[in-house]
Amino acid sequence: MPGQKLGPMTTVSPKDALTQSLLSFRLSEDEILDRLSEVRDEVLKRSPCLREENFTSINGGDLRLLFEVYDKWFLESLCSRSLNPDQLRFRLSTRMIKAGGTTTRFESSSGVRYEIAISCGLLFDSFRNNHARELSVGGRPCADRMEALQRIFEHELVHLTEQMCWGTSDCVGPRFQDIAWRHFLHRTHTHELVTRQELALAAGLRVGATVEFVFEGRKMTGRVNRVTKRVTVLVEDPGGTPYSNNRRYQKYYVPIDQLKPVDCCNPN
Numbered sequence: 001m002p003g004q005k006l007g008p009m010t011t012v013s014p015k016d017a018l019t020q021s022l023l024s025f026r027l028s029e030d031e032i033l034d035r036l037s038e039v040r041d042e043v044l045k046r047s048p049c050l051r052e053e054n055f056t057s058i059n060g061g062d063l064r065l066l067f068e069v070y071d072k073w074f075l076e077s078l079c080s081r082s083l084n085p086d087q088l089r090f091r092l093s094t095r096m097i098k099a100g101g102t103t104t105r106f107e108s109s110s111g112v113r114y115e116i117a118i119s120c121g122l123l124f125d126s127f128r129n130n131h132a133r134e135l136s137v138g139g140r141p142c143a144d145r146m147e148a149l150q151r152i153f154e155h156e157l158v159h160l161t162e163q164m165c166w167g168t169s170d171c172v173g174p175r176f177q178d179i180a181w182r183h184f185l186h187r188t189h190t191h192e193l194v195t196r197q198e199l200a201l202a203a204g205l206r207v208g209a210t211v212e213f214v215f216e217g218r219k220m221t222g223r224v225n226r227v228t229k230r231v232t233v234l235v236e237d238p239g240g241t242p243y244s245n246n247r248r249y250q251k252y253y254v255p256i257d258q259l260k261p262v263d264c265c266n267p268n
Helices: 013-026 030-048 060-074 120-125 145-166 174-184 194-201
Strands: 087-094 101-108 113-120 212-217 218-227 230-244 248-254
Touching: 013 101, 013 145, 030 060, 030 145, 030 174, 060 087, 060 113, 060 174, 101 145, 113 120, 113 145, 120 145, 120 194, 145 174, 174 248, 194 212, 212 248, 218 248
Parallel strands: 087 113
Antiparallel strands: 101 113, 212 218, 218 230, 230 248
């Protein structure tokens, strides 16, 4: 109105808007599923590696693409607007054998940075064969690698946004679980994908089991000592490292599919 004195204008920062969005987001289950389908279709269309549901390759650029698309469909691009380009990086991990992903906050004198790492080992160990059990992430069944990747990434995206807005994140906490449910329909904070330990057990490769493998053209026989990314096998060798049982062993790291269990009761 003429003659009316206007008060100072206030603006909401992208970070504050993101916080408000996380707490107020409400869609029906059908609307959420539609958006998740849109994310899937857009990523499969734009990615040079993720060209099919059970993709056989992935790179760090695919994780950044996932972030951009999820940010657009679920966070109004407020996550990107709250970060400088060098504040968030993505990494594929071949060493994580239990966790599907991790999100880390780094604080230093130069500021705060974040990293999202995704376990490509879990993704590629799963959906290789017909599984007798259901595979799931976040309490939601996954029919293929793309679905598993999406569910893992959604979990890490909640970690990221919690860390950005509140400084900390805890996937067993009520705030995390509320955000994960309202945005992505996650019912749990765990996964039921195929681990290396499960693959090893299915192949009869328990700790202490006697196994055979070929190394540089020679057949070797040893015992399983540990199962991680590869299987650690101890082969008795007079020139090896002494162990507590007064024997000496050489240590070999062997892929699961290159090991053959030996029936110690069979003289052949």
